[in-house]
Amino acid sequence: ILNVEQSPQSLHVQEGDSTNFTCSFPSSNFYALHWYRWETAKSPEALFVMTLNGDEKKKGRISATLNTKEGYSYLYIKGSQPEDSATYLCALDNYGQNFVFGPGTRLSVLP
Amino acid sequence: DTGVSQNPRHKITKRGQNVTFRCDPISEHNRLYWYRQTLGQGPEFLTYFQNEAQLEKSRLLSDRFSAERPKGSFSTLEIQRTEQGDSAMYLCASSLGLTGVEETQYFGPGTRLLVL
Numbered sequence: 584i585l586n587v588e589q590s591p592q593s594l595h596v597q598e599g600d601s602t603n604f605t606c607s608f609p610s611s612n613f614y615a616l617h618w619y620r621w622e623t624a625k626s627p628e629a630l631f632v633m634t635l636n637g638d639e640k641k642k643g644r645i646s647a648t649l650n651t652k653e654g655y656s657y658l659y660i661k662g663s664q665p666e667d668s669a670t671y672l673c674a675l676d677n678y679g680q681n682f683v684f685g686p687g688t689r690l691s692v693l694p
Numbered sequence: 695d696t697g698v699s700q701n702p703r704h705k706i707t708k709r710g711q712n713v714t715f716r717c718d719p720i721s722e723h724n725r726l727y728w729y730r731q732t733l734g735q736g737p738e739f740l741t742y743f744q745n746e747a748q749l750e751k752s753r754l755l756s757d758r759f760s761a762e763r764p765k766g767s768f769s770t771l772e773i774q775r776t777e778q779g780d781s782a783m784y785l786c787a788s789s790l791g792l793t794g795v796e797e798t799q800y801f802g803p804g805t806r807l808l809v810l
Binding site for chain 2: 587589614615617619624625626627628629632634672674676679680681682683684685686687
C-alpha cells in the first residue's frame with residue numbers, strides 16, 4: 584500500500600515570509616509526483632508534475648524540487664501573500680491509474 | 695467554462711436514503727476519476743473510467759456505491775442506503791487518458807455530502 588506523508592499539517596506565516604513544506608513517499612518504483620493547491624470552495628488546481636530526480640519546477644513565487652532516491656519533494660513559496668492561503672496537496676502518480684494523495688499542508692498567510 | 699463541473703455542490707440527506715452525484719469532465723478527456731475526501735485527509739481514490747469502461751475500483755467502493763459513465767462523457771456516482779460515514783467531499787477529475795505519459799488530472803469543485 585502506497586503511503587504519502589506531508590509535513591507540517593498546518594502552517595501560519597506572516598505576509599512576506601517565505602515558507603516550505605515537505606512531501607514524503609516510497610522511493611521504489613517512482614513514476615511521477617503532482618502538486619496541487621486547493622482553496623476553500625474551489626477546485627484543486629494543478630501546480631506541478633515532477634518526474635525526474637533532481638527536477639526543479641517554478642511558477643511565479645512557487646517552486647518545487649524532487650528527490651526520488653530518498654523519496655521527498657519540497658514546495659517553496661517566496662514572499663507569501665494572503666492569496667496563497669490554501670491547502671497544498673502532493674499526490675503520487677500510480678502509473679496513471681490513480682493518484683495517492685498526502686493529507687495536505689494547510690497554509691494560512693496573515694496580512 | 696470548460697473545466698470539470700459537478701452537481702450538486704452540496705447535498706444533505708437522511709441516513710438510509712439514496713443519493714446520486716453527477717460529474718461533467720472536460721470534453722476531450724477520455725479518463726474520469728472519482729475520489730472521496732474526509733476531514734483531515736487527502737482525497738482517496740474510488741474508481742476510474744477510460745471512456746465508458748470502468749477499469750479500476752478501490753476497496754473503499756463498497757457494494758452500496760455504483761458509478762457509471764454510459765456514453766463515455768458525464769459520469770454519475772450513486773450511494774444507496776447512505777450511512778453517516780459516507781459524509782465526505784466527493785471529487786471528480788478528468789484527464790486525456792494517454793498511456794505511458796504522466797498526466798495531470800483536472801478536478802471539479804466537488805460535491806459535499808452530509809448524511810444526518
